Amino acid sequence: MTDALLARLVCPVTRTPLRWDESRQELVSEAAGVAYPVRDGVPVMLIEEARTLKPSPGFPGEGEQAEPGGGVL
Secondary structure (H helix, E strand, O other), rough: HHHHHHOOOOOOOOOOOOOOOOOEEEEEEEOOOEEEEEEEEEOOOHHHHHHEEOOOOOOOOOOOOEEOOOOOO
């Protein structure tokens, strides 16, 4: 992934910049919580093909609901 290409790509869902994860060969959208695969050097920018990122510690996980103040209900 070249710096020039990375500078031009944005998440198709949130329109925010992406981060390149070289070890996984993915373009990561922190804002959308997904990672888009890069296959044979071609970014696959389809939400249907994206991998859902695991929630960070301190954030509600899938199926959990955040309560005001930051806890989980």
